[in-house]
Structure formats: C-alpha cells, structure tokens
Amino acid sequence: MGFFVAQFLTGLASASSLFLVAAGLSIIFGVTRVVNFAHGSLYMIGAFIAYSVASRFGFWIAVPVAAVGAGALGWVMERTVLRHLYKAPELFQLVATFGLVLIIQDAALWLWGPTDLLGPRAPGLSGAIHILDEPIPTYDLFLIAVGLAVLGGVWWMFARTRFGVLVRAATEDREMLQALGVRPDRLFQVTFFIGAALAGLGGALEVPRQTVTLSMDLTIIAEAFVVVVIGGMGSVLGAFLAAVLIAELNAFGILIFPEITLVIAFVVMAVVLIVRPYGLLGKAPQGAHAAVEIQAPAKLGKYGRIGGGLLLVGLLILPLVGSEFAVVLMTDVLIFALMAAGLHFMMGTGGLISFGHAAFFGLGAYGAALLSSKLGFSMWLALAGAPVIAAIGAALIGLFAVRLSGVYLAMLTLAGAQILWSLGVQWQDLTGGDDGILGIWPADSVTGTTAFYYLCFGLSVIAIAAMMAAAGGRFGLLLRATRDNAPRARALGINVGKRRWAAIVIAGMAAGLAGGLYVFSKGSVFPSTLAIPRSVDALVMVLLGGLHAPAGPIIGAGVFTLLEDSLSRLDYWRALLGAFIVAIAISAPGGIGGALSNWVSRAQRQRS
Amino acid sequence: MLEVNNLTAGYGAARAISELAFRVPTAGAVALLGRNGAGKSTTIKSVMGLCDIYDGRITLDGVTLSGQSPDAIARAGVGYVPEDRRVFADLSVMENLETGKKAGADGAVIWTAPKVFDLFPEIARRRDASAGTLSGGERQMLAIARALMGNPRILLLDEPSEGLAPVVVQRLGETLSALAVEGLTLLLAEQNKALARRLANNVVILETGHVVFTGTFDDLDRMPELLERYLSV
Numbered sequence: 001m002g003f004f005v006a007q008f009l010t011g012l013a014s015a016s017s018l019f020l021v022a023a024g025l026s027i028i029f030g031v032t033r034v035v036n037f038a039h040g041s042l043y044m045i046g047a048f049i050a051y052s053v054a055s056r057f058g059f060w061i062a063v064p065v066a067a068v069g070a071g072a073l074g075w076v077m078e079r080t081v082l083r084h085l086y087k088a089p090e091l092f093q094l095v096a097t098f099g100l101v102l103i104i105q106d107a108a109l110w111l112w113g114p115t116d117l118l119g120p121r122a123p124g125l126s127g128a129i130h131i132l133d134e135p136i137p138t139y140d141l142f143l144i145a146v147g148l149a150v151l152g153g154v155w156w157m158f159a160r161t162r163f164g165v166l167v168r169a170a171t172e173d174r175e176m177l178q179a180l181g182v183r184p185d186r187l188f189q190v191t192f193f194i195g196a197a198l199a200g201l202g203g204a205l206e207v208p209r210q211t212v213t214l215s216m217d218l219t220i221i222a223e224a225f226v227v228v229v230i231g232g233m234g235s236v237l238g239a240f241l242a243a244v245l246i247a248e249l250n251a252f253g254i255l256i257f258p259e260i261t262l263v264i265a266f267v268v269m270a271v272v273l274i275v276r277p278y279g280l281l282g283k284a285p286q287g288a289h290a291a292v293e294i295q296a297p298a299k300l301g302k303y304g305r306i307g308g309g310l311l312l313v314g315l316l317i318l319p320l321v322g323s324e325f326a327v328v329l330m331t332d333v334l335i336f337a338l339m340a341a342g343l344h345f346m347m348g349t350g351g352l353i354s355f356g357h358a359a360f361f362g363l364g365a366y367g368a369a370l371l372s373s374k375l376g377f378s379m380w381l382a383l384a385g386a387p388v389i390a391a392i393g394a395a396l397i398g399l400f401a402v403r404l405s406g407v408y409l410a411m412l413t414l415a416g417a418q419i420l421w422s423l424g425v426q427w428q429d430l431t432g433g434d435d436g437i438l439g440i441w442p443a444d445s446v447t448g449t450t451a452f453y454y455l456c457f458g459l460s461v462i463a464i465a466a467m468m469a470a471a472g473g474r475f476g477l478l479l480r481a482t483r484d485n486a487p488r489a490r491a492l493g494i495n496v497g498k499r500r501w502a503a504i505v506i507a508g509m510a511a512g513l514a515g516g517l518y519v520f521s522k523g524s525v526f527p528s529t530l531a532i533p534r535s536v537d538a539l540v541m542v543l544l545g546g547l548h549a550p551a552g553p554i555i556g557a558g559v560f561t562l563l564e565d566s567l568s569r570l571d572y573w574r575a576l577l578g579a580f581i582v583a584i585a586i587s588a589p590g591g592i593g594g595a596l597s598n599w600v601s602r603a604q605r606q607r608s
Numbered sequence: 609m610l611e612v613n614n615l616t617a618g619y620g621a622a623r624a625i626s627e628l629a630f631r632v633p634t635a636g637a638v639a640l641l642g643r644n645g646a647g648k649s650t651t652i653k654s655v656m657g658l659c660d661i662y663d664g665r666i667t668l669d670g671v672t673l674s675g676q677s678p679d680a681i682a683r684a685g686v687g688y689v690p691e692d693r694r695v696f697a698d699l700s701v702m703e704n705l706e707t708g709k710k711a712g713a714d715g716a717v718i719w720t721a722p723k724v725f726d727l728f729p730e731i732a733r734r735r736d737a738s739a740g741t742l743s744g745g746e747r748q749m750l751a752i753a754r755a756l757m758g759n760p761r762i763l764l765l766d767e768p769s770e771g772l773a774p775v776v777v778q779r780l781g782e783t784l785s786a787l788a789v790e791g792l793t794l795l796l797a798e799q800n801k802a803l804a805r806r807l808a809n810n811v812v813i814l815e816t817g818h819v820v821f822t823g824t825f826d827d828l829d830r831m832p833e834l835l836e837r838y839l840s841v
Binding site: 165168178179181 | 758
C-alpha cells in the first residue's frame with residue numbers, strides 16, 4: 001500500500017511542472033488562438049536562468065527571477081513575432097514559433113554552452129518524509145503543493161479579477177470583446193507574460209530534479225501539447241486533470257512495462273480525441289467562422305510548364321555536367337521533394353495540417369531497412385515495401401485524423417509521429433535504438449552515385465507527376481471542396497472522411513517511398529528520421545515553395561536543401577534557419593511559388 | 609451626430625454595400641429597414657469596424673471612425689448590440705457587464721451595474737447565473753445592458769427583435785424608447801417595422817446594398833408602393 005501511495009505522489013510531483021507549462025500554453029491559446037511551439041523554450045530558458053542565478057544568489061531567489069525572466073522573453077516574443085501572426089492561418093503560427101524554438105536553442109547554446117548542467121538542490125527541502133513507511137522526497141511534496149497553489153491562483157485570477165474575466169471572455173469571443181472597447185494588444189501582452197512566466201517557473205522548479213539540457217524544450221513541448229489537447233485547449237482545469245492523468249499513468253505504467261512511458265501519453269491523447277474531439281473540458285470553437293479563401297485550381301500555368309520542362313532536362317543532364325557532390329546533393333533534393341510533395345498534397349489540396357509527416361517518411365525508411373536487414377529482401381522488394389508500410393501507418397493515423405481539423409489535427413499527427421519516434425528509440429531489439437540500423441546498401445545495378453541518382457529521379461518524377469495530376473483532376477477538385485467547405489461538400493454527397501483519408505494515405509505513400517530511397521542513399525537509418533525536426537523540415541519546404549503553388553514542394557525542397565547545405569557549415573546555423581522560417585511565415589505566406597505566379601500574372605496583365 | 613458618407617464595404621472580396629450615405633442626428637434615432645441580405649447588418653458592422661471598408665467615411669461628432677479598430681471605435685462612444693446577442697455564455701451576467709464596463713468618451717460614467725439592473729430587473733435577479741442559461745429575451749437585455757455599461761453616445765442595435773416573442777419585443781421597445789427619450793442616439797437594423805417605428809422617426813431603406821429611400825416614417829406611409837417593393841415578404 002505504502003509503495004503505491006509513494007508512486008502516486010511521485011506521479012503528482014511530475015505532473016506539477018508539466019501542468020505549469022501546459023497551463024501557460026492553454027491560457028495563451030485561449031486568448032490569442034496561437035499555438036506556441038516555443039512555449040517549451042520558455043520552460044528551458046526558465047531552467048537555465050534558475051541554474052545561473054542559483055549559483056550566485058541561491059535557489060529561492062533564482063525561482064522567481066527565472067519566472068519573470070521567462071515572462072519577459074515571452075513578452076518580447078509576442079511583440080516581435082507573434083503579433084504579426086494573429087490573423088495568419090494557424091499553420092503559419094506553428095511554423096513561425098518553431099522558428100523561434102531554433103533561435104532560442106542556439107541562443108541558449110551560445111550563453112550556456114553544450115554541456116548538461118547539474119543544478120543545486122532546493123535548500124531546506126533536501127530530505128525525505130516517511131508516509132506509510134515509504135520515503136517521499138520533501139521536494140516532491142513541495143512541487144505538489146506548488147502545482148495546487150498555481151491551480152488555485154489561476155482559478156482566483158479567472159474568477160475574481162477583471163483581467164481574468166476579460167481572458168475568459170476573449171477565449172469565448174475575442175471579436176465581441178474588442179467591440180466592447182477592450183484593447184486586444186494589451187490583453188495579449190499580459191497573457192503572454194503570465195503564460196510564459198508559468199513555463200519559466202515550471203522549468204526553474206525542475207532544476208533540483210533533473211539536469212538542465214538543450215533538449216528540454218522539445219521534450220516538454222510535445223508532452224505539454226498532449227496535456228493541453230487532452231484537457232481541452234484553453235481550459236486550465238482540463239490541463240491540470242490531463243497532467244495528473246498522464247503523470248500517474250506514467251508512474252504506474254513504468255512498473256508494468258517500462259518501455260511504455262514515452263508512448264502512453266500519446267495513446268491516451270489519441271483515445272481522448274476520438275471520444276471527445278475537443279478534449280476533456282474543451283469546447284468546439286464557436287463564434288467567428290473561418291473565412292473561406294477560394295484558391296485558384298492547382299495547375300501549372302504556361303510558364304510553370306516551361307520551367308518544369310527546363311528543370312527536367314537540367315536534372316537529366318546533371319550527372320554529365322555536374323560534380324559528384326552536386327549529384328549527391330541533388331539526390332537529396334529529389335528525395336525531399338517527393339517527401340514534401342506528399343505533405344503538400346494533403347495540406348495544400350486537402351487542407352489537412354500535419355505536424356508528423358516524419359512518421360510516414362520514417363516508416364518508409366525503417367520499413368525498407370528492416371525488410372532488407374531482417375528479412376533479407378532485395379533492395380527492389382524493400383523499396384516496394386516502403387510505401388506500402390507507410391501507407392498502412394497513414395491509413396491507421398488517418399482513421400483518427402479525418403475527424404479533426406486545424407490545431408487538433410496538427411497535434412494528433414505530431415503525437416502519431418512521436419509514438420513512432422519513441423518506438424524507434426526504445427525498441428532496441430528491432431530498431432537498434434539510437435545506434436540505428438546500418439549497412440543498408442542499394443542493389444548492384446544502382447550502386448553508383450549516378451545510377452542511384454537516376455533511380456531517385458525516375459521514381460520521384462513519376463510519383464510527383466501522379467500527385468500533381470490527381471491534385472489537378474477530379475480527385476483534387478473534390479478534395480478541395482472538402483477543404484473549403486466541409487458541410488457543403490457533405491450536403492453535395494461527397495464522403496468527406498473518405499476523401500481526407502485517401503489524401504492522407506497518398507501523402508503517406510509518397511513520404512514512405514521517399515524514406516525508402518533515403519535509407520538506401522545513406523546506407524543507414526536513425527530515429528532522427530522520425531523526430532519533430534524532420535516533420536518541420538517537410539513543413540518548411542512546403543511553405544517555402546508555396547502551399548498553393550503546384551510546383552511548391554519541388555521549389556521548396558530544392559531551396560531548403562541547398563540552403564541547409566550552405567548554412568550548416570556555419571556556427572549557430574539553426575538560429576539563422578529559424579530566423580529565415582520566421583521571416584517567411586510573416587512576410588511571404590505564399591512562398592516562392594506564390595510570389596513567382598503573382599509576378600507572372602502581373603507581367604501578363606501589364607502586357608495586355 | 610453619426611455621419612455615413614459614400615460608404616462601400618464588405619467582407620474580403622465580397623462587396624455587400626455600395627456608396628451608402630445617411631445621418632443619425634444627436635439624440636435622434638434612425639432605423640435601417642430592408643430584406644434579408646440588403647446590407648443592414650453590414651452597415652452596422654462597418655460603423656463598428658467589424659468588416660472591410662473599401663471607400664467612404666464614417667464620423668461621430670466629427671471624429672473619424674472608419675479605419676479605426678473596433679476597440680477604438682467603442683472607446684469613441686459607440687455601443688454595439690450585435691445580431692445573435694453574442695453574450696459570453698460561460699461568464700455570469702455580472703461578469704458580462706464587467707466586460708463592457710468603461711467610462712464614456714468624455715470620461716463620464718452614467719451607467720453602472722445597479723443602474724442597468726434598474727432598467728432590466730429580469731436580469732438583475734439572475735446576476736450570478738451564467739449567461740448561457742438565460743432565455744433569448746434575457747440575453748438581449750444583457751447585451752443591451754452590457755453595451756450601456758460602456759457609457760456610449762450612440763447605440764447600434766442589430767436586429768434586436770429577432771427570434772423574440774411579441775411580448776418580449778414589446779418590453780424591449782418600452783425600454784429602448786425610454787432610452788431614446790432620455791437622449792441616447794440610436795441606429796438600429798430591424799425587420800420588425802412596428803418596433804422600428806416605435807423607436808425611430810427616420811428610416812433608411814436598403815436594397816441589395818444601396819439606399820433606396822431616406823425619410824420619415826410619415827413619408828413612407830404616403831408611398832405604399834415602396835413598402836410593397838422593398839419590405840413585403
């Protein structure tokens with residue numbers, strides 16, 4: 001009995017920091033409708049600040065300083081970046097805030113260095129208290145108390161202060177509140193400060209419990225997303241219940257099946273989203289309806305076809321005129337173009353936001369690697385298996401995903417990818433864990449750089465052309481109808497769920513084939529092919545090329561891969577990449593493809 | 609005085625009203641009449657800054673409203689009672705009033721919670737209930753009370769009688785006409801001609817986004833063909 005109580009209290013203590021981060025994320029979302037990917041970075045910065053301040057002034061000074069410091073950083077983020085994105089589609093908000101993640105990560109690397117830091121214990125709370133003969137760390141009990149105190153404080157603020165009333169009103173109907181004379185910018189700034197300060201507090205309080213590392217940001221944000229989605233976006237009590245639920249499931253799950261811990265949160269989230277699509281205590285968004293923006297048909301214009309023809313010729317003769325390095329680099333571009341084309345298909349034509357495209361890419365990659373290494377399949381068979389395996393995974397994720405849209409869909413796909421990533425890391429017998437699977441080489445007939453390049457060229461061109469044809473044809477037309485107005489599409493007799501599901505499966509197949517090619521081009525596969533940054537790479541390629549430009553993924557993959565190749569030689573290149581991502585999301589939402597087609601149509605208008 | 613000059617407005621690429629012009633004199637009341645889709649709501653929303661204005665100018669006592677944000681327009685003295693009421697369903701009646709609370713554009717505070725409760729005892733009894741549990745009529749009263757809490761110079765009412773029982777419309781009519789008598793300027797969009805007539809002397813009829821008639825209700829009585837053409841259902 002005592003053991004279970006101890007385990008329960010440990011779970012509650014772990015829930016505390018998670019709740020602090022998730023509560024801030026949820027409050028910010030409720031008021032501003034921005035899903036802040038960089039919220040985990042505020043948690044990490046809180047921990048780093050607490051570490052530094054504690055070493056000079058002591059832990060108890062460090063905690064409030066860290067909270068205020070993270071709050072100030074959140075306020076700066078709001079003023080410099082996020083306020084430009086309030087009217088942007090949520091996809092751009094997510095991507096731009098991921099750009100902030102990269103910038104803050106490099107800033108922390110520059111300020112605190114790459115080594116993990118071990119912070120001090122909390123003075124006065126270092127011992128343990130015996131409950132039912134089990135020693136419970138005093139600090140854990142303190143954390144539980146802080147979690148409850150913050151829950152009470154937030155409740156008091158919402159119920160008893162004018163600011164809290166305005167926050168709740170804004171969560172319900174922001175436009176109406178503004179029409180009553182409330183300045184949205186002030187409300188947003190204060191909200192951001194408070195939400196960020198809660199994240200910083202959560203980070204600071206973790207310092208005595210774990211080492212401070214540069215990977216804290218993405219670990220916590222993935223969990224916080226799950227908590228907020230399970231609890232219901234905008235509901236602080238929901239975030240608390242969900243944090244406790246997840247932490248307790250982890251605390252007891254680890255006793256039964258230690259490998260389950262990374263997966264369990266995401267499984268719970270998937271189940272909750274099926275039963276209650278807006279979370280335990282969340283509500284369906286109401287009031288303002290999303291404006292329907294009708295896009296021009298997704299077909300290449302005259303100049304696009306000429307450009308495409310020239311590109312094909314250029315790619316065909318590249319091995320004859322280019323260096324070996326250029327051929328290797330262009331092999332990467334072709335593979336990533338295929339991966340991005342899949343995402344572009346579901347996102348541009350289908351309006352289905354995915355933050356987990358790496359799941360399909362990684363399924364193809366691991367699928368091909370396992371077929372080849374464990375079952376001894378030839379490269380050709382393994383390569384044929386890659387899209388099939390990815391399509392099966394996509395079909396499963398798609399079953400859950402077609403009921404959701406917007407932020408919730410983005411979170412579910414992220415969760416799906418995280419489940420696979422944790423399998424990749426933890427299921428060592430099968431996947432080799434962090435060591436990956438090595439020695440996956442192409443068949444003799446395509447073993448040279450040039451031969452493999454032509455293989456990628458052929459497969460990518462065929463698959464991308466097929467998707468472009470589908471997007472421009474009847475399938476794409478019906479899919480766009482489900483994107484632009486799902487209720488009307490349903491009323492016309494279109495099976496919206498089936499169309500969306502098919503789009504996700506097609507996207508999965510394309511990414512899976514790309515993943516298969518990727519494995520054979522590199523000779524190995526690691527869990528990073530399934531990780532969040534890979535998903536974001538795919539997103540950035542699509543946005544960079546242009547979400548609604550038919551050639552978007554090709555342009556985007558090309559520019560992104562070449563840019564990354566040149567940037568990654570610099571120190572702090574991730575910050576540069578992050579700044580670049582932020583700049584695109586704010587100033588060029590149509591991407592390069594959109595800018596090109598505007599330019600062409602303007603030139604044509606001038607001539608006529 | 610509210611002056612609307614040469615107003616062309618809509619949503620995104622969709623133009624809903626064209627070259628509208630009319631005035632609402634201080635302490636006066638004007639009713640916008642017209643069929644569904646004639647542009648009444650868009651006109652109200654244009655004044656409030658809630659849709660896109662492509663051309664024209666809206667001023668209140670010489671202060672330009674067009675081009676300002678909705679919150680600035682509200683602070684300039686415009687009170688807004690929207691279509692469908694849009695009370696905050698999760699907030700209590702009292703908290704809904706709190707969201708609208710501010711001093712008038714001249715700094716004066718005439719309306720307070722006790723005063724609006726005097727006006728609407730129905731909602732005073734339910735001050736701690738969440739607005740989501742109120743009846744349609746109570747919600748409309750709350751929406752009006754919430755707007756009054758901002759001490760406006762002019763009150764915009766978008767279809768105040770919509771979906772309400774005749775006896776409730778009667779009740780609202782009494783209160784609103786009392787407010788008009790006390791000197792509050794009113795601009796209302798309404799399908800219920802009887803209510804419009806009770807509150808306003810002047811009428812502007814809209815049809816497919818254009819003004820087709822401006823005058824008094826008495827003028828309108830002398831032109832039954834206009835009523836037939838633009839308002840008959």
